[in-house]
Amino acid sequence: xxxxxxxxxxxxxxxxxxxxxxxxxxxxxxxxxxxxxxxxxxxxxxxxxxxxxxxxxxxxxxxxxxxxxxxxxxxxxxxxxxxxxxxxxxxxxxxxxxxxxxxxxxxxxxxxxxxxxxxxxxxxxxxxxxxxxxxxxxxxxxxxxxxxxxxxxxxxxxxxxxxxxxxxxxxxxxxxxxxxxxxxxxxxxxxxxxxxxxxxxxxxxxxxxxxxxxxxxxxxxxxxxxxxxxxxxxxxxxxxxxxxxxxxxxxxxxxxxxxxxxxxxxxxxxxxxxxxxxxxxxxxxxxxxxxxxxxxxxxxxxxxxxxxxxxxxxxxxxxxxxxxxxxxxxxxxxxxxxxxxxxxxxxxxxxxxxxxxxxxxxxxxxxxxxxxxxxxxxxxxxxxxxxxxxxxxxx
Ligand SMILES: NC(=O)c1ccc[n+]([C@@H]2O[C@H](COP(=O)([O-])OP(=O)(O)OC[C@H]3O[C@@H](n4cnc5c(N)ncnc54)[C@H](O)[C@@H]3O)[C@@H](O)[C@H]2O)c1
Numbered sequence: 101x102x103x104x105x106x107x108x109x110x111x112x113x114x115x116x117x118x119x120x121x122x123x124x125x126x127x128x129x130x131x132x133x134x135x136x137x138x139x140x141x142x143x144x145x146x147x148x149x150x151x152x153x154x155x156x157x158x159x160x161x162x163x164x165x166x167x168x169x170x171x172x173x174x175x176x177x178x179x180x181x182x183x184x185x186x187x188x189x190x191x192x193x194x195x196x197x198x199x200x201x202x203x204x205x206x207x208x209x210x211x212x213x214x215x216x217x218x219x220x221x222x223x224x225x226x227x228x229x230x231x232x233x234x235x236x237x238x239x240x241x242x243x244x245x246x247x248x249x250x251x252x253x254x255x256x257x258x259x260x261x262x263x264x265x266x267x268x269x270x271x272x273x274x275x276x277x278x279x280x281x282x283x284x285x286x287x288x289x290x291x292x293x294x295x296x297x298x299x300x301x302x303x304x305x306x307x308x309x310x311x312x313x314x315x316x317x318x319x320x321x322x323x324x325x326x327x328x329x330x331x332x333x334x335x336x337x338x339x340x341x342x343x344x345x346x347x348x349x350x351x352x353x354x355x356x357x358x359x360x361x362x363x364x365x366x367x368x369x370x371x372x373x374x375x376x377x378x379x380x381x382x383x384x385x386x387x388x389x390x391x392x393x394x395x396x397x398x399x400x401x402x403x404x405x406x407x408x409x410x411x412x413x414x415x416x417x418x419x420x421x422x423x424x425x426x427x428x429x430x431x432x433x434x435x436x437x438x439x440x441x442x443x444x445x446x447x448x449x450x451x452x453x454x455x456x457x458x459x460x461x462x463x464x465x466x467x468x469x470x471x472x473x474x475x476x477x478x479x480x481x482x483x484x485x486x487x488x489x490x491x492x493x494x495x
Contacts, residue, residue, distance in 0.1 A: 103133050103134035103135070103456065104134050104135050104136075104137050105134040105135070105136050105137065105175040105176055105199075105452065105455060106137045106139035106140075106173050106174050106175050106176075107123055107136050107137060107138060107139055107140075107174070107175070107176050107177075107178055108139060108140045108141075108142065108168040108169055108171065108174045108176070108177045108178065108193075108198075109123075109138075109140070109141045109142070109158070109178045109180065110142050110143070110165045110168065110169065110177065110178065110179050110180065110181050110185075110189055111142075111143055111179065111180035111181040111203075112141055112142075112143035112148070112149055112152045112180075113143075113180075114180075115180035115203050115230075116141070116143065116152065116180050117156070118180075118440075118441060118444045119178055119180055119230075119444060119448075120138065120141075120152075120156035120157075120158070121156075121441050121444065121445070122441075122444035122445045122447065122448035123136040123138055123178075123448055124138065124156065124157060125445045125448075126445055126448035126449045126452060127452075129430045129431065129445060129449070130430050130445075130449035130452075132449050132452040132453060132456070133452070133456045134175075134452060134455060134456055135452075136176075136448065136452060137159070138156065138157050138158045138159060139158070139159050139160065139173065139174060140158065140159065140160045140161065140162060140168045140171065140174065141153050141156075141158040141160075141161045141162075141168075142161070142162050142163065142164065142165040142167075142168040142169075143161075143163070143165075144163055145163075146161075146163050149161045149162075149163065165181075165189060166192060169189060169192050169193040169196065169198065170192060170193070170196040170198075174198060175198065175199060175455075176198060176199040176200070176201060176225075176451075176455065177189070177190075177193035177198045177199070177200050177201070178200075178201045178202075179193075179200065179201070179202040179203055180203050181203075182274045182280045182281065183205060183207055183208035183280065183281050183282050183287065184207075184208050184212075184279065184280045184281070184282070186202050186203070186206065186207045186208075186212065186216065187207050187212035187213075187215050187216050189202075190202050190216050190219070190220075190227075190467075191215065191216060191219045193225070194219045194220060194222075194223040194225055194227070195219070195223070197223075197224050197225060198225045199225040199226045199227070199228075199451075199455055200220075200225060200226075200227050200228070200467075201227075201228040201229075201230065201451055202216075202227070202228070202229055202230065202467075203229075203230045204229055204230055204231050204291050204292065204295070204470070204473075205282065205287040205288070205291040205470075205473070205474060205477065206229055206467060206470040206471060206473070206474050207282065207474065208280070208281055208282020208283070208287060209282050209478075210471075210474050210475060210477075210478040210495070212282075213467075213470070213471050213474040214471065216467050216471075217467045217468050217470075217471045219467075220466065220467035220468065221468070226454060226455060226466065227466045227467040227468075228447075228451050228454070228464055228465070228466060229465045229466065229467065229469070229470040230444070230447060231291075231292065231295040231296075231299070231465050231470070231473075232443040232444050232446075232447050233292055233295070233296055233378060233393070233443065234295070234296070234299050234447075234462060234463070234464075234465070235426075235427065235442075235443045235444075235446035235447045235450070235462070236391075236393065236396050236438075236443050237397070237418045237419070237425050237426050237427050237428060237438060238391055238396060238397065238398060238399035238416070238418040239296060239299070239300065239391060239399075240426035240427065240461070240462045241399055241416070241418055241425055241426055242300045242382075242389050242391060242399055243299055243300050243302075243462055243463075244426065244462070245389065245401065246300055246301055246302060246382070246384075246389070247302060249386070250384075250386060250387055250401075250403075251382060251383075251384025251385070251386055251387050251388065251389065252384045252385035252386035252387075253359065253360075253361075253384060253385045254301055254303065254357060254359050254361040254382060254383070254384045255361050255362070255383050255384060255385065256361060256362055256363070256381075256382070256383040257297050257301065257357065257361060257362070257363035257364070257380065257381075257382050257383075258363070258364050258380065258381045258382075259293040259294075259296065259297050259363065259364070259365050259366070259379065259380040259381075260293070260365070260366040260367070260377070260379050260380075261285075261289035261290065261292055261293045261366070261367045261368075261377070261378045261379070262366070262368055262371035262374035262377040262378075262379070263285070263289065263368065263369045263371060263374060263375060263376060263377075264369070264370065264371050264372040264373060264374050264375060265369060265375070266284075266285070266317070266349055266368075266369025266370050267317065267370065267372070268317050268320075270317075270320065270369075271320055271321045271322070271323045272320035272321060272322050272323060272342075272343055272345060273323060275288065275347070276320055276345040276346070276347055277345075277346060277347070278346035278347050279346070281347055282347075283347050283348055283351070283477070283481065284315070284345075284347030284348040284349055284351075284369070285347075285348055285349055285350055285351060285367040285368050285369045286313070286347075286348050286351040286367055286477060286480065286481065287477055288367070288369075289367035289368075289369075289378075290351055290353075290365055290367040290477060290480065291473055291474075291477060292378060293365055293367070293378065293380065294365065294473045294476050294477065295465065295470075295473045296378075296380060297363065297365075297380060297382075298472065298473065299462075299463065299465075300380070300382065300389070301357065301359070301361075301382065303357045303358045303359045303361070304357070304358040304472065304492070305355040305356070305357060305358075305363060305476045305492060306355075306356055306357065306358050306491070306492050306493070307355060307356040307489060307490065307491050307492060308353050308354070308355050308476070308479045308480050308482075308483040308489060308490045308492070309353075309354045309355060309356060309483075309489045310353065310354045310483060310487075310489065311351065311352065311353035311354070311480045311481070311483040311484035312350075312351070312352045312353070312484055313348045313350075313351045313481060313484035313485070314348060314349060314350050314351075315345060315347065315348055315349050316349045316350070316370055317345060317349060317370075318344060318345060319342040319343065319344060319345065320342060320343065320345050321339065321340075321341070321342055322339050322341040322342060322343050323339070324339035349368065349369055349370050350366070350367065350368035350369070350370060351365075351366075351367050351368075351480060351481070351484065352364070352365065352366045352367075353365050353480040353483060353484070355476070355480075365480070374394070375394070376393055376394060377392055377393065377394050378392070378393035379391060379392040379393065385404075386403075386404050386405060387401065387402050387403045387404050387405070388400075388401070388402040389401055389402075390413075396437075396438070396439075396440075397417065397418055397419050397437040397438060398415050398416065398417060398418065399415075399416045399418050400413050400414070400415055400416075401413070401414045401416055402414070417434075417435055419431075419432070419434055419435050419436065419437055419438065420434045420435075421433075421434070422434070426461055426462060427442070427446045427461060430446075430449070446461075447464070450462075450464050451464065475492055475495045476492060478495055479491075479492050479495045482495070
């Protein structure tokens, strides 16, 4: 009989749906052991929660996250709550001997992230962080190409995560509250591209050489009653009152890579015209790569080694199982494109492989790894606030 892993999910909105779908489908598309069991979901609104549990097939639901996270029947606790809750929930679960999979950013603050990494280092359970974009097949392929030397020495990295939903009409959901989120576009979006750059290049960001942080919309409408969920609080009722937004709307910074290359990062929720443009371009001595999540099934590759007469950007259609494109063997025939949800199923399958003693298809970040991303986030804000460079080694 296949081993089973009972999951407790903490949180039930945007990521609650993405992760429920992932646990529900991982064993249907991948050959995994242990098989995940959707055991318990915990969140605050009891009435909505019952409906959520019924819809996604969770066996039970509770408004007591602590009871769920420490229940003796649970093997893995999956955290999809706002950032200020990650540390308390993850540490409680680790102390109860569970495996923990936590959404990004690891935490709202570096202090919380450090406590989580310290708890993970002492714990029996394994830890995972949902930097799910590593499991976009095109990004996983970019990682494999760079690891195999296709780019050689890296000169430039240009990463941007551009969203446009954060204008004056977006209400004061938790993403605009510094005590809950930690930071705004920075922790939300720069966290993803810092992780993607570290993953694809195999290098660390060793220094922040300058940064700008800005809040364009200083007051937002306070949400009355249930704040809904999803990115801009869908279903949230905005009242008459306004209050201060206490996070950045945009953060841009420059960095130096451990291999000597130069990098730029830009995260904003006010890039009108873009919705989820999570992009990077990497230029190396032997070639270059470019990616944009708004065209997630494509990877751009430029090979300097090819015949100069036909040299140019190649658009690789990353959906060919026969070509060995990462994760495609589990999905559809060639050119039957994948979507956002597949990246979570891919990650759930890799988490199950690792819990079962196997290997992930491409490296999975744990708490110790995600703290490295959190240190860069912290250094960029420090650099913006003090208008001075910050060496990551000193953070
Ligand atoms: N990997 C990704 O692509 C991605 C995308 C979006 C969000 N995230 C991360 O996932 C986490 C959750 O974000 P989301 O978009 O699902 O948020 P959401 O607002 O849609 O849902 C948050 C959930 O947490 C619960 N919750 C909210 N405040 C709470 C509180 N004070 N106490 C207890 N429970 C509370 C809510 O009831 C809800 O179930 C965040 O850390 C976010 O950064 C990751």
